[in-house]
Amino acid sequence: MTASRRRLLVAAGAGAALGAAGKGAQAAGNPDNLPPNQPEWSRTLGPGVIEEAYGTRSRHETAARRYVPWLTQDRQSSVSFTPLAEMNGIITPSGLHFERHHGGVPDIDPSDYRLMIHGMVERPLVFTLEDLKRLPSVSRIHFLECPANGGMEWRGAQMSGVQYTHGMLSCSEWTGVPLKVLLAAAGLRPGASWVLAEGGDASHLARSIPLRKLLDDAFIAFGQNGEAVRPQQGYPARLVLPGYEGNMWIKWIRRIEVGDRPWFTRWETRTYADLMPDGLSRQFTFVNEVNSCITNPCPEKSLRGRPGFVEISGLAWSGAGRIARVDVSVDGGDTWRTAELQEPVLSKAVTRFRIPWEWQEGRQAFLQSRAMDEAGRVQPTLDTLRRVRGVESIYHKNSIHTWLVDRDGTVANVQID
Amino acid sequence: MTASRRRLLVAAGAGAALGAAGKGAQAAGNPDNLPPNQPEWSRTLGPGVIEEAYGTRSRHETAARRYVPWLTQDRQSSVSFTPLAEMNGIITPSGLHFERHHGGVPDIDPSDYRLMIHGMVERPLVFTLEDLKRLPSVSRIHFLECPANGGMEWRGAQMSGVQYTHGMLSCSEWTGVPLKVLLAAAGLRPGASWVLAEGGDASHLARSIPLRKLLDDAFIAFGQNGEAVRPQQGYPARLVLPGYEGNMWIKWIRRIEVGDRPWFTRWETRTYADLMPDGLSRQFTFVNEVNSCITNPCPEKSLRGRPGFVEISGLAWSGAGRIARVDVSVDGGDTWRTAELQEPVLSKAVTRFRIPWEWQEGRQAFLQSRAMDEAGRVQPTLDTLRRVRGVESIYHKNSIHTWLVDRDGTVANVQID
Numbered sequence: 001m002t003a004s005r006r007r008l009l010v011a012a013g014a015g016a017a018l019g020a021a022g023k024g025a026q027a028a029g030n031p032d033n034l035p036p037n038q039p040e041w042s043r044t045l046g047p048g049v050i051e052e053a054y055g056t057r058s059r060h061e062t063a064a065r066r067y068v069p070w071l072t073q074d075r076q077s078s079v080s081f082t083p084l085a086e087m088n089g090i091i092t093p094s095g096l097h098f099e100r101h102h103g104g105v106p107d108i109d110p111s112d113y114r115l116m117i118h119g120m121v122e123r124p125l126v127f128t129l130e131d132l133k134r135l136p137s138v139s140r141i142h143f144l145e146c147p148a149n150g151g152m153e154w155r156g157a158q159m160s161g162v163q164y165t166h167g168m169l170s171c172s173e174w175t176g177v178p179l180k181v182l183l184a185a186a187g188l189r190p191g192a193s194w195v196l197a198e199g200g201d202a203s204h205l206a207r208s209i210p211l212r213k214l215l216d217d218a219f220i221a222f223g224q225n226g227e228a229v230r231p232q233q234g235y236p237a238r239l240v241l242p243g244y245e246g247n248m249w250i251k252w253i254r255r256i257e258v259g260d261r262p263w264f265t266r267w268e269t270r271t272y273a274d275l276m277p278d279g280l281s282r283q284f285t286f287v288n289e290v291n292s293c294i295t296n297p298c299p300e301k302s303l304r305g306r307p308g309f310v311e312i313s314g315l316a317w318s319g320a321g322r323i324a325r326v327d328v329s330v331d332g333g334d335t336w337r338t339a340e341l342q343e344p345v346l347s348k349a350v351t352r353f354r355i356p357w358e359w360q361e362g363r364q365a366f367l368q369s370r371a372m373d374e375a376g377r378v379q380p381t382l383d384t385l386r387r388v389r390g391v392e393s394i395y396h397k398n399s400i401h402t403w404l405v406d407r408d409g410t411v412a413n414v415q416i417d
Numbered sequence: 418m419t420a421s422r423r424r425l426l427v428a429a430g431a432g433a434a435l436g437a438a439g440k441g442a443q444a445a446g447n448p449d450n451l452p453p454n455q456p457e458w459s460r461t462l463g464p465g466v467i468e469e470a471y472g473t474r475s476r477h478e479t480a481a482r483r484y485v486p487w488l489t490q491d492r493q494s495s496v497s498f499t500p501l502a503e504m505n506g507i508i509t510p511s512g513l514h515f516e517r518h519h520g521g522v523p524d525i526d527p528s529d530y531r532l533m534i535h536g537m538v539e540r541p542l543v544f545t546l547e548d549l550k551r552l553p554s555v556s557r558i559h560f561l562e563c564p565a566n567g568g569m570e571w572r573g574a575q576m577s578g579v580q581y582t583h584g585m586l587s588c589s590e591w592t593g594v595p596l597k598v599l600l601a602a603a604g605l606r607p608g609a610s611w612v613l614a615e616g617g618d619a620s621h622l623a624r625s626i627p628l629r630k631l632l633d634d635a636f637i638a639f640g641q642n643g644e645a646v647r648p649q650q651g652y653p654a655r656l657v658l659p660g661y662e663g664n665m666w667i668k669w670i671r672r673i674e675v676g677d678r679p680w681f682t683r684w685e686t687r688t689y690a691d692l693m694p695d696g697l698s699r700q701f702t703f704v705n706e707v708n709s710c711i712t713n714p715c716p717e718k719s720l721r722g723r724p725g726f727v728e729i730s731g732l733a734w735s736g737a738g739r740i741a742r743v744d745v746s747v748d749g750g751d752t753w754r755t756a757e758l759q760e761p762v763l764s765k766a767v768t769r770f771r772i773p774w775e776w777q778e779g780r781q782a783f784l785q786s787r788a789m790d791e792a793g794r795v796q797p798t799l800d801t802l803r804r805v806r807g808v809e810s811i812y813h814k815n816s817i818h819t820w821l822v823d824r825d826g827t828v829a830n831v832q833i834d
Contacts, residue, residue: 095469202461222505
């Protein structure tokens with residue numbers, strides 16, 4: 001801080017705070033760092049309480065879901081991506097949760113909502129939303145990932161940021177009624193082993209799910225991050241299948257049919273099937289494989305003009321349980337260091353990892369993260385994935401991802417296998 | 418379901434789902450439970466992705482922060498309450514986080530924001546928001562409670578619902594830079610033992626805080642529930658003091674001064690001091706005492722017309738650490754049962770508890786919850802609290818609260834000590 005600048009501030013009466021700093025010490029950084037002299041907001045009253053009875057974010061914040069125009073023919077059977085670079089903890093704000101729907105977002109009046117349970121049960125049941133809310137419920141923090149996450153990379157596209165390479169991923173606190181409660185009320189008939197879950201929107205997406213998953217940890221959620229499930233996430237109620245791929249978490253769910261074999265719906269034979277190198281089709285992939293991505297730095301958060309300390313940070317997740325370890329490389333996988341996992345490390349939730357790093361201007365680096373889960377699964381390389389699954393797949397890409405930090409600090413999405 | 422109703426539905430072509438149920442089984446409940454016949458939303462496409470690039474809730478949802486007109490003279494130095502009866506997990510949606518401010522909500526341009534650290538330090542420092550975001554950060558789920566929560570009850574008012582008796586309580590995932598990082602950069606001088614934290618809004622609320630708390634688990638938060646801190650909660654940055662009373666979590670924080678004794682600001686000598694029965698003033702109450710409330714049923718969620726199974730559910734919290742146990746009574750404290758604590762049970766975060774109950778129409782019940790924390794603290798009765806602290810206090814009320822479930826199922830706020 002220059003003396004004249006300091007005098008100016010004190011003379012202008014910037015207040016006790018600045019006065020004390022001015023007297024006692026030298027400012028640490030760039031003089032441009034100094035606070036504005038008596039900013040307007042320090043001198044005037046702002047709006048009072050319940051100006052926003054339901055609050056919104058600051059007008060200075062602009063994080064947004066985005067979509068890729070060339071990826072789908074319309075926006076009603078399409079996908080939007082969560083701006084992962086803007087996230088900082090493990091919870092995704094509901095307003096930024098990625099979207100994937102096949103017939104647009106239905107506008108459902110909750111008083112008209114019904115959920116039917118039928119098929120191989122003793123007593124077919126129809127529940128109103130109020131019925132569901134009266135039953136015992138659970139709240140759980142779980143990630144939700146579309147299996148197409150990263151699919152564009154698999155085919156060789158190199159999208160321009162982590163929002164597009166990994167942004168079909170969100171993590172919420174979901175609340176609802178365990179399926180084991182609902183199925184116990186209906187009474188399972190002998191031989192029951194699968195269910196069909198079907199959505200109430202115009203696309204009627206329907207998936208076959210092993211009954212054992214429903215009796216384990218599945219629930220019908222009406223709550224998301226403390227309030228009602230959002231319309232884009234299935235309002236007023238959706239299926240939550242912790243650790244299972246997102247398209248099975250049926251939104252706007254209207255019925256669960258119990259049976260003794262899978263239904264082989266068109267979603268299973270065509271949409272969510274993978275063509276293998278030998279020409280056969282891979283069906284019924286349930287669990288999201290262990291995966292991770294670095295969200296700082298990333299193409300959206302470059303290091304231009306920011307040499308020195310960098311906290312490399314990102315998200316890791318696995319449908320098989322807890323994340324056990326995340327290693328980070330800054331040299332494209334030649335050497336690895338183990339990152340710190342932030343508590344709480346929850347089962348089938350994203351886990352944030354952090355590791356300090358020093359970036360020197362003018363120096364290239366290839367950043368990678370490699371997650372391991374408690375089941376012992378480890379992320380493969382893209383090369384390994386392509387060798388096993390071929391190049392026709394777009395689903396279940398969980399390979400190690402690479403960001404190139406270029407000499408000038410810009411960050412690019414590259415494939416270095 | 419009557420046969421004619423069932424035929425009508427099948428004849429009208431309600432689809433395979435209803436057809437299958439109609440053929441195979443009897444409906445379980447009231448025929449009025451049946452889904453609307455081919456609802457509009459099942460036949461038409463809805464809006465596509467990024468119709469809301471930043472999403473909002475369903476137009477059918479109306480939960481809102483509320484305030485009490487007679488409680489304060491204006492809305493700029495006032496409080497609004499979180500609708501706890503509408504919550505279902507542990508996370509409070511940021512749009513429903515309670516508000517407490519003393520000069521309205523400042524509109525701060527983040528590029529003009531500065532945080533100064535000065536006083537008994539080697540190097541006074543001024544940080545921009547970008548500076549803070551580049552440093553190592555942590556994310557933690559913590560409750561935030563105003564010490565006046567429940568204060569109206571202490572004086573004998575019986576507010577009409579849990580929103581007003583306990584709604585100065587919220588719980589968020591906060592992200593930011595540990596104070597120990599910032600203070601290490603500034604360098605503490607020998608003898609430093611207290612800090613003064615001051616807000617940048619027009620009220621300049623300032624509180625003295627023991628330095629050891631800042632070196633323990635305090636941080637400057639710029640993130641709340643995965644996005645930027647909301648304006649009403651201190652945008653762009655606030656102090657987070659896990660487990661400490663809310664007024665010390667300085668919002669819009671502009672400076673931290675290091676010293677060797679408390680400052681005895683007017684907030685400490687007048688506002689947040691308690692007049693004891695002996696005429697002395699009780700100052701510097703830091704930790705939120707162990708507390709709990711039942712959010713279902715409650716005055717806002719009555720049991721009218723809902724005899725039978727009830728899941729009694731609520732929230733428990735303690736500034737001293739984890740909740741160890743919550744007991745629930747339905748007979749005004751004569752007998753107690755231990756509730757289930759929902760995982761994850763996090764330190765200095767709200768914990769949801771649940772316990773099943775059967776309510777018989779025509780029968781009165783007095784519902785109470787009593788929380789214990791890992792430090793061994795137990796909620797007192799209101800009677801005990803008044804004996805020790807007198808009747809002039811409004812802060813730190815953590816006594817056992819009672820809901821009367823009346824014969825007709827309505828729920829009222831009563832004091833039965």
